[in-house]
Structure formats: structure tokens, C-alpha cells
Amino acid sequence: DGGITQSPKYLFRKEGQNVTLSCEQNLNHDAMYWYRQDPGQGLRLIYYSQIVNDFQKGDIAEGYSVSREKKESFPLTVTSAQKNPTAFYLCATLGGSGRYSTDTQYFGPGTRLTVL
Amino acid sequence: GQQVMQIPQYQHVQEGEDFTTYCNSSTTLSNIQWYKQRPGGHPVFLIQLVKSGEVKKQKRLTFQFGEAKKNSSLHITATQTTDVGTYFCAGRRMDSSYKLIFGSGTRLLVRP
Helix, strand or coil: CCEEEECCCCECCCCCCCCEEEEEEEECCCCCCEEEECCCCCCEEEEECCCCCCEEEECCCCCCEEEECCCECCEEEEEECCCCEEEEEEEEEEEECHHHHCCCEEECEEEEECCC | CCCEEECCCCEEEEEECCCEEEEEHHHHHHHEEEEEEECCCCEEEECCCCCCCEEEECEECCCCCCCCCCCEEEEEECCCCCCCEEEEEEEEECCCCCCCCCCCCCCEEEEE
């Protein structure tokens, strides 16, 4: 929200192709997250990163990969191994930095991925 | 694993009626947060509750955190069409994990 950019808003890909979703933030927040949302369902955590060059698997990491080379960027790759990739993907940060971290999650506008 | 259950799944009310959604965790939470997602949008933070038995109000919205820090509720008085959306609770575990556990959400529809 505000300082989190996700692109593109809508993405279409053919089955079997890898696709990378972009997430950039200028909030200077340390922690970043990727969630997946399916119609009528809540948010499921894919991956999260507490600091640069470090990330952990969430609850549904299979078929996804991430990198965190810069504090501002946390791209998500949906690989061909992901059995049902069509969904709404949300990137988020955790408010604050270092000792001033808060518990609030700030969400980007999301990317709707459709695999044909 | 730890779960956060949220009910009802959806509710359709007449404008002016009240609305309540409930959130229940299988384990004690460090805190609980509430988010609102408008149709086609992304979740937006509403409030955080930390203390046992805490009650907070935002205009027509009242949030409660249970005494055992395992359940929470959001009550909207006299709903308006602008209240339409999905309301999610999200709990943080006591081990100070960086992970939030989201409820499945309650979708609110308001008839004008």
C-alpha cells in the first residue's frame, strides 16, 4: 500500500512456463512476504524474508522460488512445478526496520496470474 | 499446525443492520490484527489488539480480544454500503514468529 509496487497487475502465461512477479518497496522495511489468495479464501504464506540475502519457506512454498538481493526487492518466481498457479499474489512488508519494527503488514496491490 | 478459524464465511445484511465476525485460534496468540479487503483490492490494516480482554473502537467498528488471547471479534454497528468487503483476522504466535496466521475471512455484502 502506498510504497509497495507490484507489477504487472494482470499476467497471463502458458502452462509449463516459469514466470517472475515483481515486488518493490520504498518503505525501508526489513521484512517482506509473498502470499497467495484463491477465490473466497484467506491468505496463504509462500515465502518470507526477514533481511537481505535470507528467506524462509512459508506454508505453500513448493513450486515457487524467491531471492532477496536488495532490501527494496523481493521477486517471486512461479515455476512449472507449481501444479495450480492461477491465483492472486500479494506482496507485503512488515512495518518498521530493526529495533523499530512493528507488527503491521502493508500489502501491495497484487498481481493476478492466470495460467492458460 | 496452528489454525485461525473465522466465521461466518459470508454475511449479507440490509444497510443499517449490525454485523459481527468471529475469529478463533487453536493456540494463544501474541496479538491479533484485523484487515479489510475491498472487492478487487488488497488487504488494508485496520487495527491491532495486544492485551487480554482489550476492546478498541473505530467509529462504528468495535474490536475485542478474548481474555485467553485465543479469540477475537469485529462488530460493525449500523452497516453502510461502504463497509462492503472481506474482513480478515490475523494472529501472531507467542514465539514472536515473523509469520502471521490469517483467518479465511468473512465477506460482507450490504443491501442498500
